[in-house]
Amino acid sequence: MQQQNYEEYWKLTNAFTDYNGRKFLDTLKTCVNFVDKYLKEEYAETKYSRLQLAVAKVNPISLISVRKSINQLVKLGFINPFLLSYHPQVHDYINAKTNRKRETLLSKIVYSNSSFNRAVNKNSSIKQINFLIQTLIEQGKLSKDEIIALMLVDIEARTEPFLTAYELQEYVKKAKDEDFVSRKYNQVAYLYNLLGKLDDLVFVKDDLYFKEDAQQIFGEDLKAIIKRRDPYLHRLYKNQLQEECEELYGYPMCVLEKLCYPVLIASHIKPFIQSDENEAYDPNNGLLLSRTVDSLFDLKYISFTDDGEMLFSKRVSEDVKRFWKNYRLEKTVLNIHRTKYLAHHRNLMFTIDSIS
Template sequence: MPQQNYEKYWKLTNAFTDYNGKKFLDTLAVCIHFIDQFTHEPYTEEKYNRLQLEVQKVNPINLISVRKSINQLVKMGFINPFLVSYHPQAKEYITAKTNKKRETILSKIIYSNSSFNRAVNNASQIRQINFLIQTLIEKGKLSKEEIIALMLVDIESHNKTFIEAEELQRYVAEAKDIGFIDRKYNQIGYLYNILSKLDDLVFVNDDLYFIEDAVQIFGEELRATVKRRDPYLHRLYKNQLQEECEELYGNTICVLEKLRYPVLIASHIKPFIESNDTEAYDPNNGLLLSRTIDSLFDLKYISFTDEGQIIFSKRLSGDVVAFWKDYRLDKKILNKERQNYLAYHRQLLLNIDAIA
């Protein structure tokens, strides 16, 4: 079995999961403009600090989150270390007219230039996604266990651009032995999020394929098979909602009742089954709710206005309406993206009431 320090693994900073979202695009645009403006200025910590302040103007979050967002752009390959250059297609990514075009550009940038070992002040030529895809080419498919096991491979000391099937299985056994899945589920979720966004790849029953191969294997069943909730991405989605609560309220609570229930639900606003891949795991398409409120919300018995007031379905009994009528969501939880999702949810409630 490979001798491996299990704390040494593929590490990815992930401040964003929606790569088509305004926050991601705005942050990238600020970084590119800053690099263009100060190309000939050598890297210093002072220069990096100035960039952080510029990013904070368009994305008003704390500086720790700002640094995480910039480092994600570096690791993904959009921006090169030391703030002197960026990928030739980075500007084209921002101005792309469709998300499909962005998907293709994203795939090129990540495949050719991403490195999880990079940081703003650290260069690296180790290409984890390239290594994974080359392994997929050799094997034809990668199981969830194999993808996770790949995160333990020290590519720098590996003498091939991919890993042989027999050796990969030894890493699978090691990942199980050291409890890697339970320890590093966030990092695993980050990797799955990137893979789910890449062109020409598809997950079927937790196995990763090239789309052309999957179509030949599964035929007409492919479309129905792939729309499944990914447990890692969903866990990451819930973690982001919990972190948002911690930041806004100081605790993980039901955002309507303001109570610290032992179990809270990461409730989709636009239903998961109706969401595209970006929307399905976008934390703006979610609210952290108690089981009771989640049930009412999920079944479209209640919705919310842009100001946070509860909208009640005509199907609800009067005593339930009377009990909840004074509750409301805080304005600070209702960012523009979440309001857009709520508009979709309100229409679903109205549609059901119209035929009830």
Template sequence: MAYQFYEEYWKLTNAFTDYNGRKFLDTLAVCIKFIDDYKDEVYSEAKYSRLQDAIYRVNPINHISIRKSINQLVKMGFINSFLISYHPQATEYLEARTNKKRETLLSKIVYSNSSFNRAVNNESSIKQINFLIQTLIEKGKLSKEEIIALMLVDIESHDETFITELELQFYVKEAKDIGFIERKYNQIGYLYNLLGKLDDLVFVRDELYFKEDAEQIFGEDLIAITKKRDPYLHRLYKNQLQEECEEIYGNSMCVLEQLSYPVLIASHIKPFIESDDNEAYDPNNGLLLSRTVDSLFDLKYISFTDDGTMLFSNRISEDVKEFWKDYKLENTILNEKRKKYLAYHRNLMEVIDARA
């Protein structure tokens, strides 16, 4: 069989990660109203521009981010290409009174209507999430590296609605050989975020299962393995990291790059899933990082020594190493408790590297 690789094939635009958040809901509401108000007007760039202006009045961010947010709604299946219509359950999603109900509606909308190949001015019937879930049905579980490998698959070249084990392992090897993971970690993070919010799917130690299957396999241990964050305690945890930055640097910023990004991630050093209740919300078990650095750190592509020197996984490409080689954490944030957590993180990176 001839294999082809399409690195843009599974590209999901991601302006929002919180699908219950006010910004996501407000943007969706503006799009639905706009489509209703101008349903008889054919698509044009001028029409698209007016929608961007309408969103800007509700959420005054730059127009690049606004275009990204519209395309995310298109790719996820909430609204259709060329602004002609929206998913019949999109309004129900807006009106849902609970996040649990939205989770179910999100799953229906994404499964029935998402396509990562779509854009505002481009239609596509290729359904990547369906292909992934059908593959999960055949295999029973998907590892992180298998999910990543699926992003390289040209779905149209397959007669079946899923990929076989033999074919999938070929793509796993190819993903490693071409350094796909290192170069597309943002896209990988976007897909993981979406999968983690779909109903009846669950990640257990970086492997994706149907929840019912996972319950049968792991029994009572599943609750402990897949524990969810307490939103209030997590907010306090992030607040403490921000306050620490303000005390040291005078502003909330990425502690590695020392840049005040508008969005910063409270990144766990010892993974949340492996932490006890005290460790999970201990600010010493955290670093305030930019999205890019957090992705590298969370996936164990980088770590740090006790003096803050950056360590690189042997899975990361040389150009990435070259870019980050002169960055290091300052001693002001490297207290003794944080150093213990970093030792744990370094060990995880070594274990993953040894398996690669």
């Protein structure tokens, strides 16, 4: 296994998690129109600054978030570095009539043109998703630990476009020895979010399969295992959490940090995949959280007592614990139904800790 610096890993940018949402599509369309309008103008930082201002007009967020959103489009392969071109199927993506069609187009764009090493002012031919999928072809499935381990691979230093089973386990050991997931939990969540959106890939619990292989292995049970969200019911579920915040605090906000982020996540307490139809869209089975808190909560690095005190997984580093130690959920959020869901969440965290 090639030696590499611990900090060399697959770096994603994730300003957006909903690739069908209006903000994502408006930002993409603005970038495409800008590229078309200034096609003959060479790249310069002043050109990039003008694009940032154009994006900020249609998506009024901070300039830091604007830069992240543009870089995400570059890393995913929608927009090419130096703002001189874009993927040929971008217009089809923007104008797609259904989310299902966009899912297929997203997969084509990401597989053919993404590189996490790219930036607006930097090109790269290193394709992390291709490497991951080629490894999946070789192995048949990838566990959560193996997906995380792949993020440490220096693809450029390799001769083969995949990892063997032995090499994969070496990287799994390396990731655990260096406590990679605790330090880079946001990056892990970003990769999981992207993989969950790609066509013909499916997570069965924490294992990634090609959908056809999973159907052969799990048969009719697969539908129950990979239950998909109903987009309308999920929207109503998030609306109810926002309305609850408005009643309690006057505005939708992260119920832990008490900050009105422009993007808030309707985070399930009992995981969606483990919930029945009533639990899946029960607002008591949810908390409105910031992206950072949602990542920690979703991956069971933190949980809460019935009194709202924050609990930490043993997988969380001490500096993270110190930062969050004085945060807690207010009792107004913790009704009797929500505390029952939190008990389930705590048990999941303790179970993961006991086997890790």
